[in-house]
Amino acid sequence: GWAKGNPNLKPEKGIMGEVGWETSFDNPRAGTNLTYFRSFYEQLIQWAEAAGVWSPTNVGSAVIEGVEIEGYLSPMESVDITLGYTYQAAKDDKTNKFLIYQPKHKVDFSINHQNILGWSVGIKGQWTGLRFHDAANTIKIDGFFLLDIYASKKLKSGLTYYIVIYNALNKKYES
Secondary structure (H helix, E strand, O other): OOEOOOOOOOOOEEEEEEEEEEEEEOOOEEEEEEEEEEEEEEEEEEEEEEOOEEEEEEEEEEEEEEEEEEEEEEEEOOEEEEEEEEEEEEEEOOOOOEOOOOOOEEEEEEEEEEEEOOEEEEEEEEEEOOEEOOOOOOOEEOOEEEEEEEEEEEOOOOOEEEEEEOOOOOOOOOO
16 A cells, blocks of 8 residues: 556666776775766656655656765774765756755765674664655755674684674664
């Protein structure tokens, strides 16, 4: 009762490209990545809600472009730290409005420590910025922050045990 199909849906077509630059250093192990991306879609398929029912529809044409930058550092052999930022402009090409549920800003980070009594442990966080719930860009959806905690241990037989607590801060969010 909360979703329905669309018999008039057309297949989406797209052209995507990206160009990037990467650099790294050995002592301490560190580096950065910078990537520019651009995608152009005809008949982009997008799910949207109307009167409590979700249905896929086609957006005439859309352009999604942006920049991603990531840095990583290993201050010790057993510790890895990463930090990344994405700026994205995902817009309907005809109306110049932002596509629904597509954030302009996103930040990711992780800290991982290997070999604590044979275990790897870490945290991973992601902040997702403001998005829109409707094609007219009148209904805003606040950004949110998620934090995951994980631990894993490799066994001699090629198996890995792991435990993950997703959304450890128990935040409400929509994606």
